[in-house]
Amino acid sequence: MALIKDQQLSLNHVATPDIRFADWLDDDLIKGESVLTNGADDLTCLLANASKLDMIAIEFETFADGRGFSMARLLRREGYQGEIRAVGDVAMDRIEFMHRVGFNAFELRDDQNVNEALTKLSEMSVHFQPSADGKGPAYMA
Amino acid sequence: MPRKFKIAVSGSDSDRAASQVHDIGLHLYRNDAGQMGFEVIVGGGLGRTPVIGKTVRKFLEPQELLSYLDAVLRVYNLNGRRDNKYKARIKILVNAVGIEAFTKMVEEEWQFTKGKDLRLPQAEIERVKGFFKAPDYLSVEHAQSSLETEFIAHPAFATWHKQNTRDHKQPGYRIVVVSLKNQLQAPGDISHQQMDGIAALADEFSFGELRSTHDQNLVLADIAQRDLFNLWLKLTDLGMGRANIGTLTDMINCPGLDFCSLANAETLILSRQINETFDDMNYQYDLGEIQLKISGCINACGHHHVGHIGILGVEKGGKQVYQFTLGGSASNDASLGKTLGRSIDQDQVVVVIGQILDVYVQQRETDETFLQTVQRIGFAPFKERVYGTHQRSAA
Ligand code: SF4
Numbered sequence A: 001m002a003l004i005k006d007q008q009l010s011l012n013h014v015a016t017p018d019i020r021f022a023d024w025l026d027d028d029l030i031k032g033e034s035v036l037t038n039g040a041d042d043l044t045c046l047l048a049n050a051s052k053l054d055m056i057a058i059e060f061e062t063f064a065d066g067r068g069f070s071m072a073r074l075l076r077r078e079g080y081q082g083e084i085r086a087v088g089d090v091a092m093d094r095i096e097f098m099h100r101v102g103f104n105a106f107e108l109r110d111d112q113n114v115n116e117a118l119t120k121l122s123e124m125s126v127h128f129q130p131s132a133d134g135k136g137p138a139y140m141a
Numbered sequence B: 001m002p003r004k005f006k007i008a009v010s011g012s013d014s015d016r017a018a019s020q021v022h023d024i025g026l027h028l029y030r031n032d033a034g035q036m037g038f039e040v041i042v043g044g045g046l047g048r049t050p051v052i053g054k055t056v057r058k059f060l061e062p063q064e065l066l067s068y069l070d071a072v073l074r075v076y077n078l079n080g081r082r083d084n085k086y087k088a089r090i091k092i093l094v095n096a097v098g099i100e101a102f103t104k105m106v107e108e109e110w111q112f113t114k115g116k117d118l119r120l121p122q123a124e125i126e127r128v129k130g131f132f133k134a135p136d137y138l139s140v141e142h143a144q145s146s147l148e149t150e151f152i153a154h155p156a157f158a159t160w161h162k163q164n165t166r167d168h169k170q171p172g173y174r175i176v177v178v179s180l181k182n183q184l185q186a187p188g189d190i191s192h193q194q195m196d197g198i199a200a201l202a203d204e205f206s207f208g209e210l211r212s213t214h215d216q217n218l219v220l221a222d223i224a225q226r227d228l229f230n231l232w233l234k235l236t237d238l239g240m241g242r243a244n245i246g247t248l249t250d251m252i253n254c255p256g257l258d259f260c261s262l263a264n265a266e267t268l269i270l271s272r273q274i275n276e277t278f279d280d281m282n283y284q285y286d287l288g289e290i291q292l293k294i295s296g297c298i299n300a301c302g303h304h305h306v307g308h309i310g311i312l313g314v315e316k317g318g319k320q321v322y323q324f325t326l327g328g329s330a331s332n333d334a335s336l337g338k339t340l341g342r343s344i345d346q347d348q349v350v351v352v353i354g355q356i357l358d359v360y361v362q363q364r365e366t367d368e369t370f371l372q373t374v375q376r377i378g379f380a381p382f383k384e385r386v387y388g389t390h391q392r393s394a395a
Helices: A021-026 A043-052 A067-077 A092-101 A114-123 B062-079 B090-097 B099-113 B122-132 B148-153 B155-164 B192-205 B225-237 B268-277 B281-287 B346-363 B370-377 B380-394
Strands: A003-005 A008-010 A033-037 A053-060 A083-088 A105-107 B007-010 B024-030 B036-042 B054-060 B165-167 B173-178 B218-224 B292-295 B309-316 B319-326
Touching: A003 A083, A003 A114, A008 A114, A021 A033, A021 A043, A043 A053, A043 A067, A053 A067, A067 A083, A067 A092, A067 B062, A092 A105, A092 A114, B024 B062, B036 B062, B054 B062, B054 B099, B062 B090, B062 B099, B062 B122, B090 B099, B148 B155, B155 B165, B155 B173, B155 B225, B155 B281, B173 B225, B192 B218, B192 B225, B218 B225, B268 B292, B268 B346, B281 B346, B309 B346, B319 B346, B346 B370, B346 B380, B370 B380
Parallel strands: A033 A053, A053 A083, A083 A105, B007 B024, B292 B309
Antiparallel strands: A003 A008, A003 A105, B024 B036, B036 B054, B165 B173, B173 B218, B309 B319
């Protein structure tokens, strides 16, 4: 499984955590840890505790579950600076949107091409919608 | 987002976009202070859970349209149900939390987007408006015509003019609704020859623009009065001159079992029977405005819930039968029709429509429309006529 981080292939990184956010909450809330979360977790609670986490891996369980997009967007809006990693169904045609809402790392499946993913991340220079990346809509440019 | 999403926009006083039965409905209007803005309605929809939308914001300044909708969509994305696709629509969320709580969630989220990047600059609004400039209308003197000689010489033209054309804000012009509801084709169908023909007419008479409507007709929006007679002749040649807009035979009909793999029952056979049975146009004119809407299954593509008369095809024990609803409306007074009673066999559908219309004709007061009569007298007389008769004839 390859990982793209900060717009390049990462060769040295922490593995995607298997501790789930809900379990981490139940345990000791150790500062500096990484957790795995998805749309089913309590977002308000995640936002409140995010600053204690180094990395938050958001799982896209199915194509139809787009909650991860809103989660990343709100985490960045609340000022979260750590890594937000997209895992699960990280579809090529959505990777750029994930990037725009605040994901800075993407776990690819073995059948997904790293170069294609990197291209997707920089392919579009103009956007309609403002997002977490600070790029305004085309008409503001 | 949890599932598909439909937004309807209505810019006139009368809602012709069925905006109260969409995920989001937007009504552009001028408030008492003279400012333009949107009333925002959320959570409407038809299908298996029909709901009339509710107002989430009475007045929204146009500059904040995108920021506000962004907030609505985020609230829906985060809170809409994911466990059951039939319950994943925004209408289910709005009903579950209530419109007050939903409004509060949206307002809270909106605080983050309001007045920021998504606020539309006036220059951008003006730029987009620039794409909708009025065409080069002729002056009134050149456009207008009293059409009096034509009316006298061709009564059918006079009827068509009355039934299928509407007032235009531009003096000397009229709006023409082209009926795609002739006797021989399925409602809304158009052949390639007719398509070519109507495209040429749009070029010749209406600045090259042709619009389609959700009630399965076409609109030529800018016709000079002096061209109306020629246009009518040509439409008639194309088999598109039927003067039945707003009448019983101007029905909405989904394709049903003939063409749709989701259907439970045939629907096109009903429109054929209706056209054969109610072929007297004077009878239809006398009945006045009636919206008949037919769907071949619970997905309600024919919008039967909001038909003055709605017909839903269902399958029972291998037989195609039809449920009637009465009293629905998709206009400003949007409402969902209520079920009349037990389902009707396919060969009895036109009989029942006839009975329902008879009750209306007998009971209506001066100038009362079908819908108004249903609202005034209630369901009892219709039930008595439809089911009482059946029982007697069965006995
Ligand atoms: S209402 Fe049902 S039968 Fe009719 S078009 Fe829709 S899905 Fe098909």
